[in-house]
């Protein structure tokens with residue numbers, strides 16, 4: 217079986233990373249409100265990336281050195297390794313690999329930043345393939361390109377809209393909606409899990 221995993225909020229605690237970046241930016245003079253507003257602007261627009269975020273906050277920095285220092289600290293943060301992976305994820309992926317399953321990351325966002333997060337997670341070597349698509353609605357067409365119509369596969373994602381589009385493209389694939397507690401969206405008609413332990417049960421038994 218191939219398992220196509222979403223990355224953000226599915227395997228990787230993007231909210232925790234966002235808070236860590238906010239702490240660094242706020243030390244440089246940025247207000248929480250300005251941080252949040254510009255974060256969303258990027259995340260729901262062209263894709264989040266810290267230096268683009270710092271540039272959007274141009275009038276907020278105490279001085280240019282504060283901005284440079286903040287970006288340096290974010291860069292250091294991303295070198296820490298094993299970062300922001302939800303508990304149980306690494307073990308689950310290792311167990312899936314040892315059972316012979318093929319593992320793929322199918323994620324959307326800024327190309328460089330997605331790869332930086334995946335490198336930081338320490339999970340990269342467990343995947344047979346990493347696919348970063350640049351924006352909303354692009355996952356389903358990419359899934360169609362990289363998968364076979366008769367493939368035995370499961371798709372795991374916390375985004376119901378993306379799941380729905382992928383299932384329209386590959387209706388024979390098993391789909392798993394990772395319903396994070398903070399996520400208000402309804403299940404698009406997939407199996408539903410709320411924890412890595414439940415996901416393990418669905419994928420391994």
Ligand SMILES: [Mg+2]
Nearest residue numbers: 222224225374
């Ligand atoms: Mg996600």
